[in-house]
Amino acid sequence: MKITVLFLMITFTAFVRGQEKLEMYPDGIPNTKEGVDLGENTPELYFYKPLEAKHKTSFLIIPGGGYSHVAMKHEGHDVAKALSDLGYPAFVLRYRLPKADQMLDKRVGPIQDAQQALAYIRSNTKMLGIKRGKVGVLGFSAGGHLASTLSTHFETDYLNKGLSAAILRPDFSVLVYPVISMDDGITHKGSKNNLIGPDLFETDSTRFSNELNVTKNTPPTYLVHAIDDKGVPIENSKRYLKALKENGVEGKLFIYDTGGHGFGMINRTDARSWLDDMIGWLNKTKT
Template identity: 35%
Template sequence: MASAADKVISLWPEGVPGKRDIGPEQVGNGYTSNVSEATLTMVSPAVDHPNGTAVIICPGGGYVRMSTAREGDQYANWLGTLGVTAFVLKYRMQEYGHPAPLQDVLRAVRTLRSRAAEFGIRADRIGVMGSSAGGHLAASAGTLFDSPLGRTGAPLDSVSARPDFMMLMYPVITMQDPVAHAGSRKALLGANPSAQDLTLMSLEKQVTPATPPTLLIHTQEDNTVPVENSILFYQALTKAKVPTEMYLFEHGGHGMGMRQGLGTSSLWPRRAEEWLRERGLLSAAPAQTK
């Protein structure tokens, strides 16, 4: 298997939209910050016969930094054991603000869908997974995939950016009090966001019947992003008749990732595997060309 370093995919080869000089990217201790150049890092499945399913992983970090190791690489390696091809997204954050992260995640979906055969994946099996603020970004892809804010005038805009499924780990969902994560809101929308932006990026308000099937995982002990974020999204999905499952565990604080020793919450990867399998996403399938 090629190393991850051999499989870094530039998302804006024609030039980053609104690029500005923010200094060098910062990488260390499992985190990445100060990003200008959005990329996908492909992690090939650790099995001989990939099933054609792909997942774009959005690490969390409050739109200030990304927990690349714990909520990116670790998830990618786990998905690889299931035959899934993972792509860890490196996206622009507070230095650019809204809508740069949305542009990056939607460009990621369009890139994989347009080059599915090249990557050995199916164009109709491209999901997004995200944790915390990365969960907000993944949920943005699933609710705002047709937004004009996600288009730049490039030919690739004609490719559908709708994910086929979502897996959201203790996600930031709402931008409105009392259960908003204030840090993510400020980093994404600024200190004094408009009412329009607050509504648009409160994703429980953007769910439609076209929102893709969703798995939600959260815990009662999350004192950073309240569990009500997932509950609000679940209620909106249910109202729109979008297939969804939600696991709310007792133990496990914010950012638990795949840590052991947290009681039943440490078993969430089993529940996620069951959900993927039930949806037919782990069955063998040939790659499609479009």
């Protein structure tokens, strides 16, 4: 009996140390219509603290889901666990999905949550027990669009808190089969319609086509994409990489011939690990 209780205590402790849910908005969630219950659309931030913190660099992970759901497991928690095992502090963001019946402006709900998460991590390193260092963003699919928005819109404080670009700019970006553009020729139409539809305006399409928003101050970026991705064409990553190069920003595109869309950390059609390659790139990159 004592052995069983001890085992349960150890297991529970390991779980708590492995994943902690943080209070991201202690002062209330912005951009919410009065009297609305967000329900399952409440933003959440999970912290994976390494048992041995080998690195000062932290990752903010943003799962995909077409802005219709959030793929928290294979594009979120699984990735955070892997990075934590490597000694990196990692955070998983469940951002609000853009819903007009809940938000005053649904277009900016997700980027508000991403900016809040990044600012929270940077402001609470001591409380979290991690070393102050670089914080990068790692996003998948529509989460890659949100990560690229975070990486190109940092001059705009969507939270209206007077936060500086230095706080809101990630130190680097990792974009895995990302939605980048709102251009109808290459975008993921579901993501586009969910974020800025159903009434589509050219100003919004330009605003959230992040290949058009790259500047010399955009963070160095590592991209991953498969040539046979039919959900989000690889042209999204290629356009972002082209914009990076045109602005003198370091970037790399890791290309799989096959793998399609949504493979997360492991492309089962190719033995190469983009995660391992990304870590190598990060160690050599000036961020």
